[in-house]
Structures are given as structure tokens and as C-alpha cells.
Amino acid sequence: MLHIQNLHASIDDKEILKGIDLNVKAGEVHAIMGPNGAGKSTMANIIAGKEEYEITQGNITLEGEDISELAPEERAHKGVFLSFQYPVEIPGVTVTNFIKTAINETRKAKGLEDMPAKDMLKMIREKAALLEMDRKFLSRSLNQGFSGGEKKRNEIFQMAMLEPKLAILDETDSGLDIDALRIVANGVNKLKSKNNAVIVITHYQRLLDYIKPDFVHVLYDGKIVKSGDASLALELEEKGYDWIKKELA
Amino acid sequence: MDLKEKIIASHIAFENKTNVKSDVINKIRTKAFQHFETVGFPSKKMEAWKYTSLNSVLKQDYSLFPEEDVTVNLSEVKKYFIHDIDTYKIVFIDGKYSSFLSETTHDKMDICLLSSALAKSKYSAVIENYFNKIANQDNLTALNTAFANEGAYIHIPKNVEVEKPIQIINFITGSKSATMMQPRNLIVVEQNAHVQIIERHQSLTDNNVLTNSVTEIFADRHSTVDYYKIQNDTKTASLVDNTFIEQQSNTECSVHTFSFGGNITRNNLNFYQKGEHIDSILKGITLIEGKQHVDHNTLVHHIEPNCESHQDYKGIFDERSTGVFNGKVIVEKEAQKTNAYQQNNNVLISDNATINAKPQLEIFADDVKCSHGCTIGQLDEDGLFYMQQRGIPKKEAKALLMYAFSNTVLESVKIPELQQRINRIIAKKLGVNLGFDL
Numbered sequence: 099m100l101h102i103q104n105l106h107a108s109i110d111d112k113e114i115l116k117g118i119d120l121n122v123k124a125g126e127v128h129a130i131m132g133p134n135g136a137g138k139s140t141m142a143n144i145i146a147g148k149e150e151y152e153i154t155q156g157n158i159t160l161e162g163e164d165i166s167e168l169a170p171e172e173r174a175h176k177g178v179f180l181s182f183q184y185p186v187e188i189p190g191v192t193v194t195n196f197i198k199t200a201i202n203e204t205r206k207a208k209g210l211e212d213m214p215a216k217d218m219l220k221m222i223r224e225k226a227a228l229l230e231m232d233r234k235f236l237s238r239s240l241n242q243g244f245s246g247g248e249k250k251r252n253e254i255f256q257m258a259m260l261e262p263k264l265a266i267l268d269e270t271d272s273g274l275d276i277d278a279l280r281i282v283a284n285g286v287n288k289l290k291s292k293n294n295a296v297i298v299i300t301h302y303q304r305l306l307d308y309i310k311p312d313f314v315h316v317l318y319d320g321k322i323v324k325s326g327d328a329s330l331a332l333e334l335e336e337k338g339y340d341w342i343k344k345e346l347a
Numbered sequence: 348m349d350l351k352e353k354i355i356a357s358h359i360a361f362e363n364k365t366n367v368k369s370d371v372i373n374k375i376r377t378k379a380f381q382h383f384e385t386v387g388f389p390s391k392k393m394e395a396w397k398y399t400s401l402n403s404v405l406k407q408d409y410s411l412f413p414e415e416d417v418t419v420n421l422s423e424v425k426k427y428f429i430h431d432i433d434t435y436k437i438v439f440i441d442g443k444y445s446s447f448l449s450e451t452t453h454d455k456m457d458i459c460l461l462s463s464a465l466a467k468s469k470y471s472a473v474i475e476n477y478f479n480k481i482a483n484q485d486n487l488t489a490l491n492t493a494f495a496n497e498g499a500y501i502h503i504p505k506n507v508e509v510e511k512p513i514q515i516i517n518f519i520t521g522s523k524s525a526t527m528m529q530p531r532n533l534i535v536v537e538q539n540a541h542v543q544i545i546e547r548h549q550s551l552t553d554n555n556v557l558t559n560s561v562t563e564i565f566a567d568r569h570s571t572v573d574y575y576k577i578q579n580d581t582k583t584a585s586l587v588d589n590t591f592i593e594q595q596s597n598t599e600c601s602v603h604t605f606s607f608g609g610n611i612t613r614n615n616l617n618f619y620q621k622g623e624h625i626d627s628i629l630k631g632i633t634l635i636e637g638k639q640h641v642d643h644n645t646l647v648h649h650i651e652p653n654c655e656s657h658q659d660y661k662g663i664f665d666e667r668s669t670g671v672f673n674g675k676v677i678v679e680k681e682a683q684k685t686n687a688y689q690q691n692n693n694v695l696i697s698d699n700a701t702i703n704a705k706p707q708l709e710i711f712a713d714d715v716k717c718s719h720g721c722t723i724g725q726l727d728e729d730g731l732f733y734m735q736q737r738g739i740p741k742k743e744a745k746a747l748l749m750y751a752f753s754n755t756v757l758e759s760v761k762i763p764e765l766q767q768r769i770n771r772i773i774a775k776k777l778g779v780n781l782g783f784d785l
């Protein structure tokens with residue numbers, strides 16, 4: 099589904115990604131781990147189309163199509179979803195109005211009519227229930243004054259509404275309490291199918307206890323330096339990153 | 348002959364035509380006329396006019412007192428009214444009252460014309476008590492006073508809650524030439540009364556229009572006044588709006604100014620707090636492009652203790668448009684426990700747009716809370732990316748962000764139909780259809 103080949107990217111002439119290769123097939127879950135500042139969020143942002151980064155080498159294809167020149171919304175319409183590490187506050191736009199706009203703009207891009215209000219409401223109710231979100235939440239301004247955990251839960255609510263092909267979860271577990279982690283991870287698992295794929299960026303094993311990865315990659319200094327199965331995450335949890343750094347040296 | 352000379356030369360003819368009963372008022376007007384003769388129009392040399400030049404506007408050859416009675420079809424102008432709710436309406440066409448478009452009343456209150464109030468002795472007491480009592484002696488206010496004759500006269504007696512909003516609309520047809528208008532409104536709200544007013548100046552021509560408007564509002568104890576100004580005029584219409592509000596104890600007065608269009612728009616908005624436990628609310632959204640210019644010049648004068656003022660002005664400037672925010676707050680020595688809040692946030696969409704912002708706080712009391720914040724920035728790139736990531740195209744995402752930015756002003760509009768209307772004007776200006784009102 100997603101092929102990243104020798105991806106180099108920089109900002110202000112500073113190289114942040116230094117040759118990333120990643121292949122994600124439909125039905126798979128990939129976990130990306132790595133120390134602070136390694137470039138995990140940068141990679142996620144670049145897949146989603148953030149314009150401030152310059153791709154200096156390499157390419158990104160989604161289902162065989164080169165997406166590296168597409169606008170963020172065009173990638174979203176093709177099924178790319180990024181759960182933000184730091185969701186942005188949008189005062190004055192309610193959660194409901196925002197998700198309605200997102201869904202209808204996506205439908206418009208596909209040549210479909212707006213979703214009938216009744217169906218929209220039903221879907222919003224279902225997905226809010228899936229994530230055990232309070233109804234009151236939906237009429238609040240998007241992310242404004244939300245706690246860290248509430249923001250993350252709301253990201254996954256939007257993911258549930260948009261039903262993406264490729265979901266990238268950037269530290270969705272951070273800020274979630276133990277119960278919320280279980281609810282959110284359950285939500286993600288419910289959405290998983292053999293037709294879509296998930297990339298989970300995380301620092302901790304605890305999320306991977308719920309969302310079982312098929313592959314674990316270590317991103318270090320702009321490169322994927324080690325890949326393995328789920329046991330690699332456990333090993334990292336136990337030993338940290340020093341042994342990898344030593345291996346590289 | 349320049350405009351000042353032309354105005355002076357026209358004065359005698361004007362006086363012969365008008366019918367003002369009260370000698371007191373006539374004296375005030377004569378004095379104002381003499382004052383204008385001496386001082387003339389404001390120039391950029393004056394501190395208060397540093398960033399707004401009227402030169403180009405004053406060069407036009409205005410017709411000062413349109414003679415002809417012009418009629419307009421309701422179908423042509425309906426869109427300028429808030430027409431989905433019942434309202435009182437005081438409508439003028441080229442400065443002349445249009446009974447056809449208006450809906451006034453003398454039942455329990457007076458919602459009518461200043462010219463008739465000035466001409467009839469039964470109104471003299473109120474007129475003499477209030478007329479020109481708080482309007483200042485500045486150049487343009489004096490000019491308006493000298494030629495004050497027509498406008499809205501609103502008198503709400505004690506304990507009356509006006510059941511529907513009042514719209515004051517000035518249409519200018521100016522079909523033959525440039526037109527100068529000088530509407531004058533007097534609004535007296537007695538104890539415990541409540542009124543909502545919507546004001547609009549609307550040019551129906553491509554010819555130049557200059558409106559020099561003065562409004563005086565008196566809010567007696569425990570009264571509430573909500574005033575909304577819709578400034579969404581044509582590119583050849585300029586407006587100087589001079590509004591003066593005097594509040595007695597326990598009153599709440601708000602003025603929302605929506606500046607969406609026009610050539611040069613200058614708002615001189617002055618609040619005087621003459622009692623305790625007063626709340627004054629000044630809010631505005633400026634959303635302009637092209638070469639449009641909007642200047643907000645506000646004053647809140649805290650004179651007595653235990654009062655509040657809240658200012659919240661949002662500006663979005665595109666293309667070569669320019670904005671000015673000059674917010675002055677004076678807290679007198681006696682005005683302890685004042686809580687004065689001022690916020691002015693601006694977004695420049697284009698590199699060629701400019702904003703000059705100058706907060707001025709003059710605080711003579713020691714136990715007060717005064718805060719002011721002024722920001723000038725670009726649209727939040729992270730916010731845009733976030734929305735685009737969810738499939739919302741850039742244009743719509745920008746529009747949503749601008750809505751979000753101005754929402755603190757929109758949300759305090761107390762007339763839902765007006766709020767919806769403002770929403771739609773904004774959406775239309777931004778060229779988006781979001782499928783919902785925020």
C-alpha cells in the first residue's frame with residue numbers, strides 16, 4: 099500500500115530524514131520507535147503532505163501512485179490519515195461541524211453528494227459511542243481546552259469517521275490514562291481490516307500490547323536502522339536505545 | 348471652491364429650509380457651524396488622523412442636500428435589511444425619510460425621525476436635555492451638528508423592553524453625482540429599558556459617497572443597549588461614524604462593528620461611564636481587501652469606580668488593504684476597581700496589507716485591572732495543515748480559520764438572525780460554502 103524509497107527531507111537546509119525505506123502492505127500494522135528528535139513526526143508529516151519540508155531525494159507512493167506532489171487534502175481524499183502528536187485547537191468550530199465538513203469535502207472530491215444529515219448524525223453517534231465519548235464533547239470547539247487525553251481520543255474519533263486506508267498514529271498513546279488507552283486502542287483495532295494499514299509511532303510497549311504490530315522499526319537520526327517483529331519493541335523497552343547506537347558505531 | 352467653502356456657502360440656504368423649534372438647539376448648531384468654519388476638516392497632521400487621510404475623499408464635488416425625492420423598489424433593497432424577523436425600521440433615501448420602507452411607532456415609546464422631533468415642541472424637553480450633550484467638538488462632529496436635521500430619534504421610556512430590534516438604514520442613490528450625507532441619531536434609553544439597534548449605511552450607486560454620521564446614546568440606570576453596525580458598503584462609499592455613549596450606573600451597553608467593505612471607513616466610538624457597575628462592550632470584525640481602509644478609533648472613559656470595559660477587535664486584511672486600531676482607555680483617579688480589557692488581533696493575509704495598532708492606556712487610579720493585547724500575524728500554518736489533513740481544501744480551511752479567529756466577536760451577537768447574516772456575509776466574502784453557520 100505505502101512504499102517509501104530512499105526518502106531524504108530537509109528544512110531550512112537542515113537534513114532531517116536521511117534515506118528512509120519503508121514498505122507497508124494492506125492488513126499490516128507497523129510500529130515506529132526511536133529516540134526524541136529522530137525524525138518520526140517529520141516522516142509522518144511528510145507522508146501527510148506538510149509543505150514546509152523539502153523532499154530532496156526519494157519518493158512516496160500510495161497504492162502505486164506517486165503522492166509526493168499532492169496537496170495534504172488530496173492525500174487525505176486518497177485515504178491518508180494522520181493522528182497528530184499535537185492536535186491543533188480551532189476555537190469557534192465545533193467537533194461536529196468540523197467532522198461534517200471533513201467528510202463532505204472528501205465526498206465532494208470523489209464526486210459524491212453530501213452525506214444526508216440523518217446518516218451523518220447516526221454515524222457520529224456510533225463512532226462517539228465506540229470511543230466512549232461524551233455527547234457534550236461534540237458541540238465543543240475543536241480541541242479547545244481539551245485535555246491531552248481528550249485531544250487524542252478525538253483524533254481517533256475523527257479517524258473512525260473518515261475510515262482511512264492508511265492511518266498514521268503519532269504518539270496517540272501519550273496523554274491517555276490507562277482506561278482511555280484501552281478504549282482508544284480498541285477503537286483502532288475495530289477499524290483495522292485486511293484492506294487498510296496502520297503505522298503506530300510510539301515510545302512505549304503499552305500501546306503495542308493492545309495494537310499488535312507485525313513489524314517494529316527503529317528510526318534513529320533520520321534513518322530506519324533496525325527492523326524486526328513485535329519482540330523488538332519488548333527488547334527496546336527493556337534495554338533502551340544504547341545497544342543499537344553501539345551496534346551502529 | 349473646495350468642500351469646506353462649499354459647505355459654508357450652503358449654510359444659509361440650509362437654515363432657511365430647516366424647521367427647528369428650539370432656540371437652545373439653534374444656538375448649539377450655530378456655535379458648531381462657527382467652530383467648523385474655524386477648524387475645517389481634520390488633516391493627517393492631527394495625531395488622531397495620522398494613519399487615515401481623507402484627502403482623496405474631500406476632493407470630490409459633492410451634492411450636499413439632494414433635492415429630488417427618489418424612490419427605490421423594495422425588491423432592490425430588501426437584501427440590505429434583516430428581513431427574516433419582525434423589526435422596527437427607520438429608513439432614509441438620500442437623507443429623506445422613506446415612510447414606505449419604514450415602520451415607526453409612537454406607542455409607549457418614540458421610534459421616529461429626528462426632523463419631526465426637532466420640529467415639534469412636545470419633544471423639546473427631551474431634545475434640549477440630550478441633544479449634543481456628549482458629542483464632542485471635533486471637526487467632523489461639529490460639522491454634523493451644524494447641519495443636524497435628519498436621522499433616527501429613539502426614546503425608550505422607563506421599564507420598556509422593546510420587543511423587536513430597530514433597524515436604521517440610510518440608502519444613498521446618488522444617481523447624478525457624488526453625495527455627502529450627515530445623518531444624526533439621538534437615542535435616549537431610560538431606566539431599566541432595553542433596546543437592540545442595527546445600523547447600516549448603504550450606497551446604491553457607483554458615484555462617490557461620503558457619510559459623516561453622528562449618534563448619541565444615553566443609557567439611564569439599569570438599562571441595556573445592544574448596538575450593531577453593519578459596514579458592508581460599495582468601494583466608492585466612505586464613512587466617518589462618530590458614536591458617543593453615556594452610561595449611568597448598572598448599565599450594559601455593547602457596540603459591535605462589522606466592517607466588511609467601503610472605501611475609507613473611520614469609526615470614532617466613545618464610551619463615557621458616568622456611574623458605578625457599568626459594563627461597556629466594544630467589539631468588531633474587520634475583513635477587507637482591495638485598497639479598502641478601516642480605522643477604529645475607540646475611547647473608554649472610566650470615571651467612576653467598579654466598572655468594566657471589554658474591547659475585542661479582530662482584523663483580517665488581504666491584498667493592499669489597510670487597517671488602524673487606536674484604542675484609548677482612560678481610568679480616572681476615582682475609578683478604583685476598574686477592570687478594563689482590550690484585545691486587538693490582526694491577520695495579514697497578503698504581504699501588501701498593513702495594520703497600524705496603537706493601544707493608549709492612561710491610568711490614574713491604583714487599584715485597577717487593565718490588560719491589553721495586540722497581535723499581528725499570519726494565518727496559523729499548523730491549523731491549516733491540520734484541516735487539510737482531514738480533507739478540507741486550503742481555501743475552505745483558510746475560511747474556517749478566519750471564522751474561528753473572529754468567533755469571539757460573532758458569538759456575542761444577541762440577535763440570531765443577525766448573527767446568521769454576518770456569517771453569510773463572511774462566507775460570501777471568502778467565497779466558500781461550508782454548508783453550515785458557525
Ligand SMILES: Nc1ncnc2c1ncn2[C@@H]1O[C@H](COP(=O)(O)OP(=O)(O)OP(=O)(O)O)[C@@H](O)[C@H]1O
Nearest residue numbers: 109114132133134135136137138139140141150183
Ligand atoms: N519545522 C521544523 N523546523 C526546524 N526543525 C525541525 C522542524 N521540524 C522538525 N525539526 C527538527 O527535526 C528533528 C526531528 O523532529 P521530529 O519532531 O520529527 O522528532 P520525533 O522523532 O518525532 O521526536 P519526539 O519523539 O520527541 O516526538 C528534531 O531535531 C527537530 O528539532
Ligand SMILES: [Mg+2]
Nearest residue numbers: 138139140183
Ligand atoms: Mg514526534
